[in-house]
Amino acid sequence: MSRFSQENIVDVPRLNTLDKLEFEESYLRKGKPVVITAGLDGLACSKWSIDYLLERVGLNNVTVRGRTNSDEYKVGKQYIIRETTFREYISDMRAKSVRGLTSYMAVQNISKTFPQLQDDCKIPDIGKLHNGPFLWVAHKGHYEYCHYDPDASLLMMIEGSKRVKLFSCIDLEKMYPNPLGSRGKTIQSQVDCDNVDLEKFPKFSEVTCYSCTLQAGDLLLIPAFWWHQVTSLSDSVSMNAFFGESGEDRYITRIMEEPVWPSFKYWLLNIVEQNRPFASFERTLQRLPLCVENLLLKQFHEVAPQSHVNKLVETIKEYLNLVALPEFNGGGKNPPPLRVRGLRWR
Template sequence: MMIQSGIPVVIEGALEDSPSREWTLDSLEERVGGNEVHVRANTNCEDYRLGRKYNIRQTTFRDYITDIRKNNKRAKSSYLAVQNIKKAFPQIAADFTVPEYVGKVHGGPYLWIARQGHYEYCHFDADDGLLIMLQGTKNVRLFGCDVPSMYPNAKGTKGRTVQSQVNCDEPDLKMHPLFEGTKCYHCTLKPGEMLYIPAFWWHQVTSVEIAISINIFWGNAGSNDFLTKCMKPPIWPAFHHWILNIVEQNQDCPSFRRTLARLPEALYNFLKNQWHEEALPGQVEILVEAVKEYLGLEELPKDQSSGKHPPPFQIRGLLWRS
């Protein structure tokens, strides 16, 4: 199947029998209008377009949809993103079934509803993804998993994704000259279509019109297949960058030295939690050496703790996923 090739692919007609294909703003408002949601705010500013900063506000699904219909000032700076359907909208969870070819779910399914013209910052996710269009259309750009040509924000940027400094609508090639030679894959995703986004591929999504979509973060079946894939070319440099970004997120934490002292165990637990993967000793050793090299350490600190588990190596600053 093409989805195993590591190349983006659009899957047509995959939701013909799914009740979720009938979701509209009206039907969703009727069924889940009173549910609380967490909406991204300030999404029309430059810091958001470059993936640097956004805030979260709490509202009801009905109020968010009302703003979207009116296309008012608040709508133009808001985005209902990454809302866990099973938790935030249990009334409609049974309408969508994860496709059978998804190996192992890492997160989701999540609901996204965007206003017309919403620009989602260019970034990569540390998972394979399926973007599933229910209503409306989205333009998607994909750029592979090369890191230098996409000019990621400085290491330590908060959250689970790594964001690009490039404005894909108006790239500044004097500031980002390597971007000029980057190969771009492009598609317009229509209702009933699904886009496979390979893990660690940079992508930027713009809503052509009001859009309702679902996404799933996932990986290969098996206990080690996904991690093995990520530790080989062409993914390894982006995975390496992602791990070091999380190292930088944790550096100022009071417990970080104790985490370093038990880094092999902490990394094993981290990968188990994020991907449900069983890292092999040799894989953990490679990651430990990468962290030591980044921090300029010849050896890890001595373990002075008596706790059963090490302080967690964890993603910091992840803004609301319900």
């Protein structure tokens, strides 16, 4: 039950060189995954092996996820976060202790966590940077839960190797997303891609898996709102950054159209549901158009056209069964934001 039939597996295409114009036009804007072989050649970050990092940033404090071997983690529902030093994390990992084999150093903001590396942190210029870059260090065998991000991601393999399974944004329902209101910026799947329960998740058998193995130096474009599940095939170091297309509102316009729109809508309503239990939500609704504008600007660095804002406001009203928004009677220069709750969960 844990294997895809051969006809449901497609190899992610590979390019030998990175041409920015071709990359943005043919892959980033069209939402197609692609691997660029040896894409880190000549960049200073390519030397960031575990041993190099120990020497440069071993004493830096990092946040580490725990209990990553649990069934709850593999479907993105629960884990703990602890603080430690990079050296201690690597010591546990290399000792293959219980703690080392159930931990994961994920999504460390390089500029904040490892400022010593900032001068070496040059990444390929492929589009408009939304967020990052971030550093990830995993032990051999680590399974990262299947999820999608609201931005395109460039995954850069620095040391070791990883296997990546990707699934199109068109398969939202077949991927069985966690219920609306789940924590974090991402949407997680309830499916363990290595041990699929097809009796519980029968539609998953219909999806196409886009597969690739990344070696040191390889780059992978993960299109926005595409599901992806990553397994570390060795102790590994990788980096990623989140992107959108160039332009003032081009990215927003694209993700509000088919085939991305249903997944973007689910992501937006997940944030609405995250905020709904709070007392401030009524005041958020009073100034919802401004809250939506601010959310889009913060997340995607774009100013959305008024027609887009109106559509998103109507989408939220329909979801909440509201005929009209509550009246705003004053009370502060800025409204309570539509905030991503549980950002440390991604």
